[in-house]
Amino acid sequence: MAESEAEVPKAKPRPIVRLGIFLISHSCLFSVICCTAGVLTLLLLPVLAKNTYISENALMPGSANPMFSSQEVSEANRLVKSLTSLDSKPVGSGIESQRLIAEYMSDLGAEISYHKFYPRSNQFHPLHFFSYPDSGSTRENVSCISHGLNTVGIIRAPRGDGKEAIVLVTPYNSLKVGPGEALSLGIAYSVFSLLTQVTWLAKDIIWLVADSRYGEYAAVNAWLRDYHMPVFSGLSALKAEICPVSNVHNELKENSVTERKINDGFRRAGTMATALVIKVTDGSEHFEDSLSIYAEASNGQMPNLDLINIVNYLAVHRQGLRVKVEKMRSLINCKWLKILGEILQSLGHVAKSLNPQWKFGIPAKDYVEGAATLASSLYYQALGVPTGPHGAFRDYEIDAITMEISSRVALNNKARKNDFLLRGGRLIEGVIRTVNNLLEKFHQSFFLYLLTSPSKFVSVGVYMIAFALLVASLPVVAASLYADAHKVDPSFGIDKSTPQASATDELSITPRSCKWLNAAKKVFLVHLWGAVVSFLPYFICQIPSCTPTTSFVVWVLLSSFSLPILSLILGSSFSYGRPSQPQKRDWTLLKSVTISAAFIGLCLMSVINFATAEIGALLMVPMCLMAQPLKLDIRSRKLRKFLRVACNLALGFLGFPPAGFFVLKGAFEGFGGITVGDFWSWLESIWSWSSATYLYIGWFERTRS
């Protein structure tokens, strides 16, 4: 682009071309301004956050009076009591409690089925992201000894057609039912019992009692997978062959009075509109009963904002609960953030005094809180690991959140406990009733947003500005470098006569526009290396009996070996020790290509997972812009240059450790088998970029020697 624009200035080019030339000629200034503006906008985001509103009119939250009464509370108490008494018995194994819950459910007239699943270690699928979740799922080697058992109860809606459902999930550890888990089961049970009686229900209700012995996420995920991918008889027979048929079902049936209602098969209830994961923790809060909302699913996907809105609305305005979302605690006490908040506050005051219509100032305290929430929102989205079992639903396009209700004091007091159960039950009833009104899927409100508080959000249109400003400097700088490379050309033509420039001569023979091909080749090689390095863990995973540390060492060794091999295969485009003059033009081209590659990568990432792209951009953009060959800098001994070298080295170091840290963390988590496959793919892309630029800087370091 630059090239053509630089060539036709004589003929009085069009304004847009002139603008382009202007930008390119002042690329340095432009990039500095853009970067600062990008960072400033990012810091301003808590101020720019809007209040949430319920966008879908059909929802009508809180329009009906809650029907949840003390009768349901006593039902809940009954279940909690029998669960705790069961737990105190020494014999009570997991099956006992499952049986108990099933019995209670069937007393209500619900359809019950058990879902047996085998936990499996999460494997890293290199191309998992582009395929449907778990498309090739049947060929895992499952360990037959350990299996979990989910209990599923379904109420058929009197007014529904069985095509839609709302899911309640209560994860609990069947071996040891804690008091909080018992309470969450109690709340879910009481709501469930209420819903068997109501007439307004238009969607079926599924209550999934997830066996969290092997992790909450695994249980829910296994159930969802079986729900969406029907296993046909042939396959189930195959499964039975693999694992000796355990007689869980028979066992359960023998003991059960309610034999007639328990189904062997897998029960389904249509597409799921929403899923609510209910958890209870107690005694941790100081002020009042509160509700924590967790929404981040894998890859930084969020449920529709309307779901969070209705939960927030009902909890605050109907039940008087304090709603919280995750915050970064360390940021709240941060000095500079406080100062910034105060500056913004005073700025807001000034603006207000100038024109009362301008209302962008927010109190400093709010700003700090908002920034802390925003930071944690960014962090969890960037990490790409779901923050709870709700993450499994998002992979199937189901909006889900985890509601963690926590009480002020330990729930020993009976009246207190009843009150707590009543409020929790009413809240969930209200949410279900609201979602029940929904005519279509959630689609009206945002999917791409960041939360700054439970009732404030930053939409995609706003936060993209920050990112765009940050990244905008990259293409401009790339274009200006590209134009530079072509301007430097003639001077080399003059040098040609000198004997030492024979290498340049050879290069200049290649046609003018294709000179970048060489640079592109180098960049491609580095990226390929990054990709290889990031795929290596997949193969290392296959090595049996490996501790995390050894596999990590193997990984480091392999990845450092793979670079020379690759460069050998691809015609050794790397020429480290070549004593020829550092060619400035070559270098500018290389930098230009690298920057454009980084730009493409960042834009791509911003579409997939904004938070990762934002954090990546914060690291990469300065790194890309400041990178200089060390050799040139060191030769000209000036203070400014030395400063630049120091900056480069520091940035390069900064750019690397996060990647190293992420990878280390990922490696340990992954080998432990906790994280999702997608997490790896994120890791991979972060890693491949970072390694690319790191290596790129490393390359210049080597040219020095």
Add this chain to the structure above:
Amino acid sequence: MEPKEQSKEKKEKLWFWNWVIASVIFRLVLIYFPKNLNLASRPEVSTPLTSLRRLAEGYWLKQLSMSPYAGSMYHGSPLLLSLLGPLTVKRIEGQPDHLLCSLVFVIADIVNAMLIRATGQNLQMEYTRSLKLLDHVKLSEKPGKIIPSGDIAALVYLWNPFTIVACVGLSTSPIENLAIILSLYGACKRQAPLAAFGWVIATHLSLYPAILIIPMILLLGYGTDTPPRKLFLQRRNVEVGDNPPNDRCCEREEVVHRSEVPHVFSWRPVIHFFCWTSLWSVYVLVLCGISVKQYGGLWELFKRTYGFMLTVQDLSPNIGVLWYFFAEVFDFFRNFFLIVFHGNILFMMLPLAIRLKHRPCFLAFVYIAISSMLKSYPSVGDSALYLGLLGLFVNELADMQFSFFLFCGYVGVSLLSPVMHNLWIWRGTGNANFYFATAMAYACLQIILVVESVSAMLNHDRKLRKPLTELQDGKN
């Protein structure tokens, strides 16, 4: 000195073959890759016309003695059905499904590359000859100046990710490309039967190559790409003006020159071509007629294949721009816009043919690029073809502008489009506009590519003329 050069040449040849073999191995590795590559179901790779899955379905219907076109699944040619159909059902124990088909596609790709290489060598010979004729000694004798464009084009074709994806992703586009390249090759070698065969088959398989008839005629009539005819005349004038007119020996030279410049349209090969074309098309029609006799005859066949292509009935998303447009357009405007869109290709044909008539191969490239941009169900296989052909003109297009921008654009769009598709279809957070935006960007890139390559080619011609005019001016 000579043995050294020979060894260097040998080395270069070896280098070329190494890369060819590596590409074959790479394809085989990808074929044996576990299923999670899932390329065959990507909208970029398999369109309703090129998907092998649909072909298998058509073959299955035919085995049940139903019309293969029943149920709007299959829309390809019945000949392809009877060629590839038996291979789709044959499974080898322990090997991936459709292994035989994949091997056929790999072989088609290799043959394509070889044909492109042969065409490129032909073109290059002509290029050096015409440069010599024009006395551009500087240009033609500079070492390393003339790049072996045939080798480059073949390697570009083989290693283009689009080609690899189309080949491994079980789409029939390698075979369609084979027909097109075969016809070009035949025309370059001036073998009318081969050219006619390629053209008839290509038209039969995908209809759009029908417009290649103009470059075919020009190729057969004038020969391969040369600088404009005017230049040769000018050159001769310069030489004639140089010497006194009554010099006999010079007259003889002029005669020699005239015989060297074959710029007279020769009708013989063209007439041959037309004869062979009619022969082949009758043959193909008879074969088709036999195979669809029970299922409604040829008319049904035309309706289900060409009609399907021209009326854009399948609106499932692809990398083109038509699906979105025809999903939005009102039904009573539909016919009008169908005519407009397809007329677009036809409108561009004549002006381009007039301007580029001295370079029929390049004209064919431009036609293919335009039709792959505006066709109803484009896939990456089409782009693979024209990008491969672009490599043939490496020498002429060396000074193309925006090459880096285009490269970045192609990389960016080809990465962004699957991501947008994923956001729309699987994650539900995006919508059709996201995906269509990448399709628009892709179309823009193709337009820029065509415009820039044509202008670079014209500039190249101008550059060739420059020394001649200077010579003339100097004399005057």
